Amino acid sequence: MPSSLDVPSEHVVATLFYRSDTPSHAVPHADASPRSRHDFLPHASLDSLKHGAAPTEKISEYPLEPPTPGPSPLDHLYGSYISQSCLTDFFVTLTNIIPGLLDTSITTRRLDNSALSRVAEISFPLPRTSSITLETLRRHDAISRFEREWNIEAVFQPDTIYRRYKRLAVFDMDSTLISQEVIDEIAALVHIKPAIAAITAAAMNGELDFETSLRQRCALLRGTPSSVWETLKPRITLNEGVPELVAALKRLGFKTAVLSGGFTPLAEWIAERLGLDYVFANHLVVSPDGATLTGELEGEIVHAERKREHVLRIAQMEGIRLEQVVCVGDGANDLPMMGVAGLGVAFHAKPTVQMQAPARLNSRSMLDVLYLLGITREEQEVLLR
Template identity: 40%
Template sequence: MDHVLTLIAPRGGLSAAMLHRAREALAALGAAAGTPDWLAPEEAADLPFAGLSPDQADAAARAALTGEAVDIIAQDTAGRRKRMLIADMDSTIVTTETLDELAGQAGIKDRIAAITKRAMNGELDFEGALRERVGMLKGLEVAALERTWEETELMPGARELVATMRAAGARCALVSGGFTYFTGRVAALVGFHEHHSNTLLEAEGRLTGHVAEPILGRNAKLATLKRLAAEDGLALAETLAVGDGANDLDMIKAAGLGVAFRAKPVVAAAARARVDHGDLRALLFAQGYRAAEFAGS
């Protein structure tokens, strides 16, 4: 069949009954639905179908599974496995907003986090908001960066996502509105081929309150996706982009599989695919990988 509906839940949270309800919802609209294929027991399964568009199937399955902690991704079967991964860092590959955590070292986390929240939901210009937040850190000792890094945790599934896609030959890039101090360490730890981000300026062991220009923001993330795809001779349909904030939205919309991951409301509403409940392994299931194929766990 030419389309597939993938259901993904936190481990142990997906039942055969849920699959049956989704299958019945598609059938009620006249679709031909095939036999479910479990990608991981009680965690992820594919439901092949024909006769509906992916958007129609997505809406029908969501209506049938209202209230369930399950993620639903409907797409074409052809070309599911992507040849490039472009990932945001903060609240995507790592669990926190590193700038907010760095602000905690200066005792102003709440003030900066409030600006971050508005910027990530598209209420503020990203570049201006970044300059404002960095300016509030003027004079903070550079050693605070290392203390922040020591407390930074990876999002569950990050290593498996990158290692599995690398093993399949995909180029993996970390593209962040955050800072090179963190993206370089995250890229090395997780296994990204490269990282692109902003640079905090420092002098005499303290932050100057400035960030190097030009700032890597929303437009630059999209431009990086297009440039890296062109370098590898890939169509955008062959790429996967994932992020949570408004500055990720253009690259998410442009990618062949664009995923809003535990995203801000404006991003979740606009993205074609979203993951609200699962971890980053969900991006592998969405590409049809079975848990037995995962690397890096």
């Protein structure tokens, strides 16, 4: 039987992330966030061992049925990291999916230079004659099962020079660069959160489009003091790893942009704080005396299609190929811009967005985006010195 190397092929790279913030192993990975919840196994005391380690002596408290069947948490057995057993299982999974793929043609690189690796990069050929595509791999049931069993997230990309040498990074703002949703923060300040939430829910249920829901929510802000932006700034927090990621990208010569369905005052403040090159957001009108917000929007609305158009326009102005663009967001309105980029990343996104996005990343730090570009931990440390 011919191997995948006997026919023209393209190469694919899979970046595996161990989900170190949610291990089923008793000992967390060294990179796990100290803010995360870990379910440690209880330590048996000497006293309890003398009397037996059964959890109860009452027959009525024993379960009548076995636990619900599901994938075994193999990281619990093999360790809170990407073990060799995990990699071997991934190779087997790939060879079962891709006809003709031999495990001898698969290469591995650990990106965090550690025996207890959290991130690994696996490269392999994908025959152009094969019915298996990159999209098939991303959605394949066997890959999903592997991810659940080993507590792994796998990101698949074409392994080309443009994957390694990106030149433009574009970010959503709310819940991506920052932890907050700005309109919800304003609503909480002026005590209209339930009304705002009702419109948001209608939009999520498909009863309103983004622009209509945005205009309705903004109308509720009429009379809000225009000083609200300064009041909000101390409450805004950058997501973990954001300053470091932007600093590293700028060291590499990237152009950077924030495209926000939020509002100009905070988007421009975030852009200045991080040193971003481009910023586009929605503009809320201020009353003639400058004291309050009118609840109206002026100028173009930065909705999903507008974000996509801005990505195309910035790339064209900078002379950057779309294959060299990475877009990061968390909402459905970020999917169109992700779709035109060489790499679209759903970062801690809503479940429906994670299902549709080219790549998803749920690690605690956005700095992990650098691993998707093939940049090792050692190289990251050099960039951040």
